[in-house]
Amino acid sequence: MVYHVNGKGITALNPTSFDALDLTESDIEEWIIDTPSILGEDLLVVASQYAKFDRTAERPDVLALDPDGKLVIIELKRDSADKTTDLQAIKYASYCSTISAEELQQDYRAFWNKRRDEDNLLTPEEVGGRFAEFLGEDIATTEDGYADFVLDDRPRILLAAGSFGPEITTPVVWLEREYGMDITCIELDVHQRDKEVFVSARQVLPIPEAEEYMAKRRQKERQQSRSSSRAERAITVLLEAGLVKEGDIVLFDEESLPDDAEREYDPEDDFWRGRITGKTGRSDNVEWLENGAEYSFTALAQEVLEQATGREFNVNGYPYWLHPEHDISLSELRRSKVGDIDW
Structure with missing residues (x-):
C-alpha cells in the first residue's frame, strides 16, 4: 500500500491499473518521452515508434541513449507483460545494432523537430552539442555538425510493464547471466486518490545483488572496448x-x-x-x-x-x-x- 502524507495527516492511495483508468500504452509512452527518469535512470530519448528498419513494419516503443553510449530499446506494456515481450525486444535490439552514431542523431533531430515549432527547429550542430553534453565527453564533430562518437553495437533492453510473470523473468535472468545481455525489467505501479493519479517505477530485474556484479562486468567490457577503439576524443x-x-x-x-x-x-x-x-x-x-x-x-x-x-x-x-x-x-x-x- 502507498500512502500520501499531508502535514500530520496520512491518506492511503488506492492501487489501480492503467486499464481501469483508461490509460493506454501511448499515454505511458508520452510520459517517458517527456520524463525518461520515470524509468529510474538518465536517458536521452531519440525517437518513439521507430520505423526505419528494412523489410519489417515492427517498431520499438521508445529508442533512447544512455550516458555510456549504449542504445536502449524500451518496450512498454500497459499491464502484465505478455509471453513474447522479451523476444520482441530482442528482435528490435538486433535491428538497431547497425545504427551509426550519425544516423542516430539524424533520427533524433527528425523526431524532435516534428514536435517543435517551425521557427525553433534543431540544427545538426545543436543536436551534436546535446549528444556531446549528455555523454559527458569532449567529442569532435563531423563535417555536418553532428557529434563524432562510437555508438556501442550491443543495445540494452528495458522492459516496462505493470507486472512480469516467470515466462519473462526466467529467460531474462538466464540471458543476462549466461550471455551477458543487458536486460532490465521495470514494474510500473499506478495509484489513485480522488482524481489524482500517481505512478511509480520499481526495478525487479536484475535484482540489486546481481546488478552490482553485472554493472562491474559491463563497465569492464566498456573500458576494454573504448581502449581499443581508434575513435577516441x-x-x-x-x-x-x-x-x-x-x-x-x-x-x-x-x-x-x-x-x-x-x-x-x-x-x-x-x-x-x-x-x-x-x-x-x-x-x-x-x-x-x-x-x-x-x-x-x-x-x-x-x-x-x-x-x-x-x-x-x-x-x-x-x-x-x-x-x-x-x-x-x-x-x-x-x-x-x-x-x-x-x-
Whole structure:
C-alpha cells in the first residue's frame, strides 16, 4: 500500500491499473518521452515508434541513449507483460545494432523537430552539442555538425510493464547471466486518490545483488572496448598522431564569435588563447591563459562565449579552437589529417 502524507495527516492511495483508468500504452509512452527518469535512470530519448528498419513494419516503443553510449530499446506494456515481450525486444535490439552514431542523431533531430515549432527547429550542430553534453565527453564533430562518437553495437533492453510473470523473468535472468545481455525489467505501479493519479517505477530485474556484479562486468567490457577503439576524443587522437603537442597555443575562432559579443576580439589577448596541456583526461585538456585554470575544450569554449556575450551556451568545443600552425580548427584537423596517418 502507498500512502500520501499531508502535514500530520496520512491518506492511503488506492492501487489501480492503467486499464481501469483508461490509460493506454501511448499515454505511458508520452510520459517517458517527456520524463525518461520515470524509468529510474538518465536517458536521452531519440525517437518513439521507430520505423526505419528494412523489410519489417515492427517498431520499438521508445529508442533512447544512455550516458555510456549504449542504445536502449524500451518496450512498454500497459499491464502484465505478455509471453513474447522479451523476444520482441530482442528482435528490435538486433535491428538497431547497425545504427551509426550519425544516423542516430539524424533520427533524433527528425523526431524532435516534428514536435517543435517551425521557427525553433534543431540544427545538426545543436543536436551534436546535446549528444556531446549528455555523454559527458569532449567529442569532435563531423563535417555536418553532428557529434563524432562510437555508438556501442550491443543495445540494452528495458522492459516496462505493470507486472512480469516467470515466462519473462526466467529467460531474462538466464540471458543476462549466461550471455551477458543487458536486460532490465521495470514494474510500473499506478495509484489513485480522488482524481489524482500517481505512478511509480520499481526495478525487479536484475535484482540489486546481481546488478552490482553485472554493472562491474559491463563497465569492464566498456573500458576494454573504448581502449581499443581508434575513435577516441579528438585531443587524444591529435596528440598521438603528432599533429599537436603539449604547450601548443590555440586561438578561439573569431568567425565563431556571435554578433552580440560585447568583448572585442584580439588574438594577442590571453582571453582568447589556450595552451594544450598534453593531458588526455576529460577535464584538463587545455589551460586558459586568462586565468591559468585547466578546462576541457568544450568547457572553455562555453566559458569564453558566456563571458563574451553574457548568455549561456551549449556547444561542442573542438570546432571553436584554431591551431595557428595548421590554420584550421581542431575538429577540422582531426577530420582532414588523421586519416592520412599510418597507424
